[in-house]
Amino acid sequence: MDQLEIFKALSNKTRLQILQWLKEPEKHFPVQEHASFDEVGVCVGQIQQKAGLTQSTVSEYLSILQKSGLLESTRLGQWTYYRRNEEAFAALSNIIKSEI
Amino acid sequence: MDQLEIFKALSNKTRLQILQWLKEPEKHFPVQEHASFDEVGVCVGQIQQKAGLTQSTVSEYLSILQKSGLLESTRLGQWTYYRRNEEAFAALSNIIKSEI
DNA sequence: AAGGTATATCGACTTTTCCCGATATACCTA
DNA sequence: TAGGTATATCGGGAAAAGTCGATATACCTT
Numbered sequence: 374m375d376q377l378e379i380f381k382a383l384s385n386k387t388r389l390q391i392l393q394w395l396k397e398p399e400k401h402f403p404v405q406e407h408a409s410f411d412e413v414g415v416c417v418g419q420i421q422q423k424a425g426l427t428q429s430t431v432s433e434y435l436s437i438l439q440k441s442g443l444l445e446s447t448r449l450g451q452w453t454y455y456r457r458n459e460e461a462f463a464a465l466s467n468i469i470k471s472e473i
Numbered sequence: 474m475d476q477l478e479i480f481k482a483l484s485n486k487t488r489l490q491i492l493q494w495l496k497e498p499e500k501h502f503p504v505q506e507h508a509s510f511d512e513v514g515v516c517v518g519q520i521q522q523k524a525g526l527t528q529s530t531v532s533e534y535l536s537i538l539q540k541s542g543l544l545e546s547t548r549l550g551q552w553t554y555y556r557r558n559e560e561a562f563a564a565l566s567n568i569i570k571s572e573i
Numbered sequence: 574a575a576g577g578t579a580t581a582t583c584g585a586c587t588t589t590t591c592c593c594g595a596t597a598t599a600c601c602t603a
Numbered sequence: 604t605a606g607g608t609a610t611a612t613c614g615g616g617a618a619a620a621g622t623c624g625a626t627a628t629a630c631c632t633t
Contacts, residue, residue: 376483376489377484377485377486377489380480380483380484380489381484381590383476383480383484383573384477384480384481384483384484384590385477385590385591386477387591389476389477389480389573392573393572393573416609416610417609417610417611418608418609418610426592426593427592427593427594428609428610428611429592429593429594429595429610429611429612429613430591430592430593432609432610432611432612433591433592433611433612435610436611436612448599448600448610450600450601450609451599451600451601451608451609451610452600452608452609452610453609453610453611462569462570462573463570465569466566466567466569466570467566469562469565469566469569470562470563470566472493473483473489473492473493473562481620484620485620485621487621516579516580517579517580517581518578518579518580521580526621526622526623527622527623527624528579528580528581529580529581529582529583529622529623529624529625530621530622530623532579532580532581532582533581533582533621533622534621535580536581548580548629548630550579550630550631551578551579551580551629551630551631552578552579552580552630553579553580553581574633575632575633576631576632576633577630577631577632577633578629578630578631578632579628579629579630579631580627580628580629580630581626581627581628581629582625582626582627582628583624583625583626583627584623584624584625584626585622585623585624585625586621586622586623587620587621587622587623588619588620588621588622589618589619589620589621590617590618590619590620591616591617591618591619592615592616592617592618593614593615593616593617594613594614594615595612595613595614596611596612596613596614597610597611597612597613598609598610598611598612599608599609599610599611600607600608600609600610601606601607601608601609602605602606602607602608603604603605603606603607
């Protein structure tokens with residue numbers, strides 16, 4: 374759990390938004406055909422459309438969030454799905470309460 | 474409480490260290506003559522020496538941390554003292570737990 | 574008022590981050 | 604295996620952050 378890496382990942386408006394969207398996918402994204410929000414999350418294309426940035430940028434942002442541990446990814450067929458790693462958020466909350 | 478500003482303030486190794494030093498000033502800084510750690514915190518010069526960066530850089534870092542709300546400052550004579558705003562850390566911990 | 578000390582601000586340069594278009598890779602289907 | 608679709612990676616230009624030295628400001632002491 375690299376604190377600095379996590380805070381850098383959180384230091385971007387779009388990335389913060391993505392995290393919030395992924396908290397309640399059914400509220401923020403249209404129904405997905407090939408996979409369930411609960412099990413694997415939301416695919417890159419949906420997130421990209423909603424963010425309104427290019428595919429490459431959003432792909433990179435998701436990768437940054439994943440490397441920090443805040444997101445997890447699942448590849449299913451030609452899609453990559455991202456979902457929140459709630460344990461990481463809980464751990465971060467505790468680190469701020471007790472360590473930082 | 475501007476989340477983005479807070480995370481940017483936390484996205485620097487030296488600034489993270491400063492926050493930790495200020496958690497237990499008596500452990501990390503020599504005795505101060507003109508003010509108490511508990512009441513007002515630690516003066517800029519002490520923090521600068523410990524950080525090993527220039528005076529201007531450390532002054533700016535402290536200002537960034539203050540603007541984000543994580544630190545508070547008190548001017549006493551020719552010294553400015555900085556101390557942690559523990560309420561801000563508690564609030565941030567809660568935001569991460571429930572909002573982000 | 575003058576000189577000394579502590580801090581803040583300014584201007585400049587370097588490094589990192591943002592964000593894009595282009596291209597590569599992976600996988601699926603006919 | 605050829606073509607289509609989804610995602611990842613690469614290279615680069617623009618913007619922001621890191622960091623410094625120099626200077627300004629504030630305050631204290633004599």
